[in-house]
Amino acid sequence: MTRPVYVHDLDGLASHAQFIRAALPRRVELLYAVKANPDPGVLQTLAPIVDGFETASRGELRRMAEALPGRPPAAYAGPGKTDEDLAAALSARVDRIHVESPAELRRLGALAAAAGTPAQVLLRVNLPVDTPGVHLVMGGGPSPFGMNPEDAVQCAARPPAGIEVRGVHAHLASGLDAPLAGAVAAAVVRWSVTNVGAEEVDIGGGMAVDYADPTARFDWVSYGRALNDVLDAHPGLRLRVEPGRSVTAYCGAYVVEVVDVKRSHGEWFVVVAGGTHHLRTPAAKGHSQPFTVHRRRGADGPHSDGGPVTIVGQLCTPKDVLSRSATAGPIGVGDIVVFAMAGAYAWNISHRDFLLHEPPEFRTGDPLRVASQWAARPHQS
Ligand SMILES: Cc1ncc(COP(=O)(O)O)c(C=O)c1O
Numbered sequence: 167m168t169r170p171v172y173v174h175d176l177d178g179l180a181s182h183a184q185f186i187r188a189a190l191p192r193r194v195e196l197l198y199a200v201k202a203n204p205d206p207g208v209l210q211t212l213a214p215i216v217d218g219f220e221t222a223s224r225g226e227l228r229r230m231a232e233a234l235p236g237r238p239p240a241a242y243a244g245p246g247k248t249d250e251d252l253a254a255a256l257s258a259r260v261d262r263i264h265v266e267s268p269a270e271l272r273r274l275g276a277l278a279a280a281a282g283t284p285a286q287v288l289l290r291v292n293l294p295v296d297t298p299g300v301h302l303v304m305g306g307g308p309s310p311f312g313m314n315p316e317d318a319v320q321c322a323a324r325p326p327a328g329i330e331v332r333g334v335h336a337h338l339a340s341g342l343d344a345p346l347a348g349a350v351a352a353a354v355v356r357w358s359v360t361n362v363g364a365e366e367v368d369i370g371g372g373m374a375v376d377y378a379d380p381t382a383r384f385d386w387v388s389y390g391r392a393l394n395d396v397l398d399a400h401p402g403l404r405l406r407v408e409p410g411r412s413v414t415a416y417c418g419a420y421v422v423e424v425v426d427v428k429r430s431h432g433e434w435f436v437v438v439a440g441g442t443h444h445l446r447t448p449a450a451k452g453h454s455q456p457f458t459v460h461r462r463r464g465a466d467g468p469h470s471d472g473g474p475v476t477i478v479g480q481l482c483t484p485k486d487v488l489s490r491s492a493t494a495g496p497i498g499v500g501d502i503v504v505f506a507m508a509g510a511y512a513w514n515i516s517h518r519d520f521l522l523h524e525p526p527e528f529r530t531g532d533p534l535r536v537a538s539q540w541a542a543r544p545h546q547s
Contacts, residue, residue, distance in 0.1 A: 252277050
């Protein structure tokens with residue numbers, strides 16, 4: 167039994183990111199949210215294409231320094247920053263620190279004043295975004311993220327010593343389609359310029375990724391047009407976006423071997439040598455991960471009847487489900503399953519030590535090629 171493999175298609179990632187960059191107005195700064203996938207190869211592939219990187223922990227700062235020495239992150243964000251986190255962001259010369267509360271702003275001000283260089287700050291605001299004609303229930307409710315609009319107005323008007331407030335950061339939701347994301351951008355910018363006098367706005371990430379349709383993509387071209395309109399209305403504005411999932415989801419695949427196939431009370435189950443401790447995305451989001459199957463040379467063991475199967479992993483929990491009731495033709499022991507769209511919030515958010523199973527290997531290249539080479543090796547159980 168071979169260990170599972172994560173395969174990153176870095177050429178595919180580069181062309182996808184180049185497409186995104188070309189679809190957005192040149193004046194929009196495209197940051198990549200490192201939290202989606204901090205793999206060094208991913209960061210190095212994106213480095214010449216994006217304008218910068220958004221980080222949200224000291225671990226991500228360290229990863230950036232190792233993978234891209236000499237390139238300070240463009241942003242440092244996240245709730246619950248300790249003084250150590252803030253000091254690390256200052257000494258890493260992060261371009262903008264996104265501050266989540268008035269208390270955090272005071273602590274950052276004290277650290278920056280002691281260091282003798284003012285911190286350049288965006289205030290993260292939890293805005294009740296009102297977009298005419300769009301039914302949007304987001305922001306404006308209780309949340310650990312960001313500060314209330316009235317607190318942001320006060321912080322911008324009277325910043326503590328050591329702080330220069332440059333503008334606003336608002337990451338309000340995930341799964342926005344292009345019309346909604348464009349409407350949110352316009353509303354956030356309008357509020358920020360009017361109420362805080364913002365010179366800069368970072369409108370976050372959250373562009374939709376549809377796991378039910380691996381061929382679908384966020385409409386970057388129409389989003390780019392919407393951002394162009396925003397920039398036309400605010401000619402001096404510095405505008406940033408920081409997508410994660412929609413950039414890297416498509417470049418990763420998790421490739422595993424089927425170890426057992428069985429029928430349980432009328433339903434087919436396929437057990438793979440791996441699971442949600444490697445690929446947590448389907449458990450975290452409650453979806454079925456899209457997959458393809460490579461029939462195994464010489465595999466003559468049990469197989470399903472071609473009807474719907476539920477694909478599970480090796481963990482002792484009924485929650486270890488990678489795909490539920492999907493139809494993919496007969497699947498047999500020894501076959502290779504390629505889970506697509508595993509390039510964002512996948513290995514890096516997984517409970518990887520569950521049952522102390524071995525970790526997957528990591529390779530670069532074409533996942534389907536890896537799977538077919540694997541499938542060509544004779545099966546041995
Ligand atoms: C502040 C912030 N920016 C950007 C992102 C990236 O979002 P996404 O991966 O949905 O594009 C996140 C995700 O949680 C976030 O919290």
